[in-house]
Amino acid sequence: IDTHPNLSDTAPVALSYELFPPRSPAAAETLWTTIRELEATEPDYVSVTYGASGSNRDTAVELINRLLVETTLRPLAHLTCVGNAPQELAAIIGQLLDIGVRGILALRGDLPKGGSQPASGSLRYAQDLIDLIRRVEQRRTALLCAGKIAVGVAAYPTRHPESPSEEHDVEVLLAKQRSGADFAITQVFFEAGQYADLLTRARRAGVTIPIIPGVMPFTSVRRLNRLGELAGVEPAPELMERLAAADNDIERLHVGVDATVDLANAALDAGAPGIHLYTFNEHQSALEVLDKLALPRHNRFSQRRAANARPQLAS
Ligand code: FAD
Secondary structure (H helix, E strand, O other), X not given: OOOOOOOOOOOOOEEEEEEOOOOOHHHHHHHHHHHHHHHOOOOOEEEEOOOOOOOOHHHHHHHHXXXXXXXXXXXXXXXEOOOOOHHHHHHHHHHHHHHOOOEEEEEOOOOOOOOOOOOOOOOOOHHHHHHHHHHHHHHHHHHHOOOOOEEEEEEOOOOOOOXXXXXXXXXXXXXXXXXXXXXXXXXXXXXXXXXXXXXXXXXXXXXXXXXXXXXXXXXXXXXXXXXXXXXXXXXXXXHHHHHHHOOOHHHHHHHHXXXXXXXXXXXXXXXXXXXXXXXXXXXXXXXXXXXXXXXXXXXXXXXXXXXOOOHHHOO
């Protein structure tokens, strides 16, 4: 997986999407429509989430396998360490590498509700998972002459809810880089300045890996309202007011897409090496954002989609 670090003005901007494993056969069907729509935009990779408890391991691996076998997409497998014992994690990493995965997003996962510590015997931090991934990889490289895989990690433009400070978050990011992280993807944020400040803090502290902004299409009020509960990130009140003031769903979509595009463009201006879109398994908002962003490498597809755009969504 090439995350295209933005080393020069002409470096291509990476595009990626996040998907989650479907929870029912009906959801799987809709997801595959989304996958085909997103595939046409030729993203650099698509990431597939993994439940913190590890309970959706089989559906996650199945989705990743299908992406590898049935599409041209390159999956980035999320993996969390709070819900599985290290031996289980080593087996999952081996399984992912066996099916052809070349990139893993190493995460701790959210602690179970009410728990302030990972389950006993499990790895404590994402950094420990990176170490484990690199160890498994090293054993396999010696055996199979397999190349190095890409390991990504999470980064936080606004303080992680359990962290004492944003400076501490950057120290953690630096530690993850030292353990072998190749790139980072950020948590959702609402102000480009928060991303730019993270870049400044990280570079000053010695973090050199690409930090890709994770951008959520701001088109669902319900989803935005749940963000605080799910990720400890409160949506900007001004955005919520503008969405609430929209007369109907189409206007709300336009308001949300425009706000998302403004944020993504500002992050690119601040030096973002790419954009990672949280799709929530829906392609419509993601493609609307992409059309308006007009990333150089994806223009051709934007233009084609613009020609076929559904009339009610045309601006
Ligand atoms: P860590 O980097 O381990 O940090 C966790 C906490 O511990 C932080 O407060 C940090 O400051 C602290 N910490 C870390 N290392 C140290 C240290 N050495 N010493 C002291 N303190 C330390 N969750 C899922 O369940 N499934 C997913 O698929 C998923 N995908 C995500 C994708 C992205 C891009 C992002 C940003 C988050 C994702 N999450 C996912 C959420 C993530 O699991 C949570 O944010 C979780 O609470 C922290 O994960 P982490 O990998 O950042 O953990």
